[in-house]
Amino acid sequence: MAEVLQRPTEVDTVDGQIRIVICQGTGCMSSGSDEVYEAFREQIGALDGTENVALSWSEGDIDHEELGIEPKKSGCHGFCELGPLVRIDPMNVLYTQVGVDDVEDIVEKTIRNGEVIEELCFEDETGARQSRTDNIPFYSEQKRLALGNCGRIDPESVEEYKTTGGYEAMQTVLSEMDPEDVYGEVQDAGLRGRGGGGFPAGNKWMFAHQEDASEKYVIANCDEGDPGAFMDRCLVEGDPHRVIEGMVIAGYATGANEGIIYLRAEYPLAVDRIQQAIEDAYEAGYLGTNIMGTGFDFDFEVEKGAGAFVCGEETALMSSIEGGAGRPSPRPPYPAQSGLEDKPTTINNVETLANVPLIINNGAEWFKQYGSEDSPGTKTFAVSGDCSATGLMEIPMGLTLQEIIDVAGGIEGDKEFKAVQIGGPSGGCLAEKHLDMPVTFDSLQEVGAMLGSGGLVVMDDETCMVDVARFFLDFTQDESCGKCPPCRIGTHKMLRILERITDGEGEPGDIDRLEELGETIAESSLCGLGQTAPNPVLSTLEHFRDEYEAHIYDDECPAGECEIGGGDHAGTYKIAAQDCVGCQQCVDVCPVDAIAGDPGEAHSIDPETCIGCGQCVEACPTDAIDMRT
Amino acid sequence: MATLERVKQSLRSGESESGTDSDIIPADAGVEDVCDDEIETVEAILTDVRPEKRGVIPALQQVQDEYGYLPKFAFELIARHCEKSLADIYSTASFYSQFHLEPRGDYSVRVCTGTACHVAGADEVSEELQDELGVGLDEVTDDGSFTIEHVRCVGACGLAPVVTVDDDVHGPIEPDDAETIIEEYNESGD
DSSP states (O other): OOOBOOOOOGGGSBTTBEEEEEEOSHHHHHTTHHHHHHHHHHHHHTTTTOBOOTTSSSOSBOOHHHHTEEEEEESOOSOGGGOSOEEEETTTEEEOSOOHHHHHHIIIIIIIHOBOOGGGSEEOTTSOEEOBGGGSHHHHTOOOSTTTTTTTSOTTOHHHHHHTTTTHHHHHHHHHOOHHHHHHHHHHHTOBOTTTTOOBHHHHHHHHHHSOOSOOEEEEEEOOOSTTOOHHHHHHHHOHHHHHHHHHHHHHHHTOOEEEEEEOTTOHHHHHHHHHHHHHHHHTTSSBSSGGGSSOOBEEEEEEOOSOGGGGSHHHHHHHHTTSOOOOOOSSSOTTTSOGGGSOEEEEEHHHHHHHHHHHHHOHHHHHTSBOSSSBSEEEEEEEESBSSOEEEEEETTOBHHHHHHHTTSBSTTOOEEEEEESGGGSEEEOGGGTTSBOOHHHHHHTTOOOTTOEEEEEETTSOHHHHHHHHHHHHHHHOOSSSHHHHHHHHHHHHHHHHHHTTOOOTTHHHHHHHHHHHHHHHOSSHHHHHTTHHHHHHHHHOHHHHHHHHHSOOOTTSOSSOSSGGGTTSEEEOTTTOOOOOHHHHHOTTOOEEOOTTSOOEEOTTTOOOOOHHHHHOTTOOEEEOO | OOOHHHHHHHHHHTGGGGSOGGGGSOGGGTOTTOOHHHHHHHHHHHTTSOSSGGGHHHHHHHHHHHHSSOOHHHHHHHHHHHTOOHHHHHHHHHHSTTOOSSOOOSEEEEEEOSHHHHHTTHHHHHHHHHHHHTOOTTOBOTTSOEEEEEESOOSOGGGOSOEEETTEEEOSOOGGGHHHHHHHHHHHHO
16 A cells, blocks of 8 residues: 655645755766656646646646646755655655656656655665655754755755745845954854865954955865765755855955855866856846945856866965966965965865855854864765765764764675775775764874865775775875975875785885885875875774785785785795794795895795795794795 | 967067967977968957966866867967966966867766775776777777776766766766767767
8 A cells, every 4th residue: 555645735835836856966867867857847747737636735727837836956865876866845755766757657646646656765774665755864864054955946046045045144244244243153153164174264264354455365165176075066066056155255254355166177067057056146136246235246256177186275276276287385375365366365165155154044053053062063975885875965073983874874785894984085094993983073183084075985895905095095196286295206106015015016014114105295295185195095004904914925905806816926935924023944944045034024935936845834933934825 | 381489489579469360370389280260269269268377277178178189279379368378388288187188089988086986896897998999098099989088086976986978977887888888979979
């Protein structure tokens, strides 16, 4: 027996509408959600003149527009893996993996007769079908503030943004508040930069405000270069007007009349949406001269990046806008003093900006009820990898890693959790022992990781941690701008060593070399890219050292991912470093001098030279030598 | 046809503004095939670009949108328009991975190499696509249809591993899907 929906009252609805919300995020669109939208338009139009549609609140013949049964586009709902997603509001019915062929059914059964189509509902781990988002942990455990409108409203409509209280904060700020009050409120709220650094946003604004200059800039940083991160993309695609509103407020607080959003060119949909939103905002009088009659002027334009990870760094980003190569410069001077074109410049991540209208509307105290004391508010995470529900989520700061993974549906299948990579190339890998650690800016730094922008890749026991470290070093050394030698040469050296190890040619001493190089690069690099580049290696060395050792000393990849092992050298011998006492007895007996190593240090056997005679095995007092298979 | 030397001189002395369009094409820079039409095309693009340093990257992007890569003669025009040296323009263009100095295929097949895609097997997908097209990374197929390249995270991690063809996103894909994806575009191109 299919579940039958209650007819909603007009009060339940937004603007008296029954909304069929079809996700138009990058994920769902790649699975054909734009065609699903068109199919809904056609089917809903065909309802006109029919009678008694279950989900409308009035009886009789219907005109779908008059009754407000409308298919609506929206930004990312977050549950990307199960797209295309269709939600029917205000009932909160969620249909997953909706195809064009399902549309007629949905309109006929659900919209017309109020029946829930079970096959299209989310199947939880017990095999039960859940029709409402409230019953799906992925949604019910989230606290969506910054992403509050994403997946709810049509991102291409300024009117819809206004129905959610959009541009009210801007009006309050421009007509009732002094700049000092604005940044003061943001300071009180304890809003910290969501781009990864965690610097208090209100302080940034205050510094820029205090600079005496006729021209200032504010820049929204949406150069989301971390692999595995897509929060900023979803935010701009799903609620571009929120970013605009946050920018105007930032401009007012700092005294800037010009704003720029720096957006990755790899996000074509986000570029289109923000460009459209800016045009609409100009038309509606929310941008331009004398905004809403308050006398405040603010211009806003889009700059597309050109594919350089380092441009997420503030000074490199500004160099890029100025038409140069994206190379960072030493600070001070800080951008707040001398930034773009030598003018005081405030740079905020788009997620930081998206929180600002909420803080103005609801107050600092309201904001602080979420999250932890040091890291108030929520954080968006892009969860991907080996978990059941990959996608975009927003949760209060301070949840434990385990809780975050649970929201994402836990580890996929019957595999074991192994690690979480957090913060992208600047972050680190966390192991099982960190699962109960609350995730905040500061707690992560203490364990050698970094919140970064919020990319979180879950890995199961089939993932090789040495290979993950190699992957990130490959990334950072490729993206190093080349300006300072520690980063340019150091990351290259580290990568060569890691490649050697994953190829099964690691040498004793490689681990020490990696650690020494890593610490030196972290201390002496010019910008954040270099300073944090060794994190993935150092954190995996700390938490998964045994995997490195297995590669180097046992010619073995415990996860079975790297193609090493005995291979061509089967039949020769190897020394287990952890058992070797460095007595040199094997060195003395080897007839072909294949064994090297200083006294007291772990020895190693060169498999190219070894003839497999086995004399060392007999000589070894600690049984540290074994045959390769 | 002007020589490279003459172009340099005219740029230095600021005379280039008064020269005819064809004067700025350096013959020995291998662009003798460029006709006035192409120069007009680029100049039309540049009329919407601000004539200063902040115009450099937008100019390079828009020219590349037109040609699929950055032809040499366009560097001259951009340098003049933005009042920067040729070296500055080249320095910028060669720094960013988005810019190509060699012609590309009609379709750009991009294999995402972000973390989620890497863990989900992007390498195998890339190899299969290269086999299917018979070219290596950043090479153009004989018929000029495809170029395959590795790109940084496209931010569609929920669909890993992901391949994009121009602005279309495909995912999650298996190595076996390579043939189907290429077919789709081969057909639409026919």
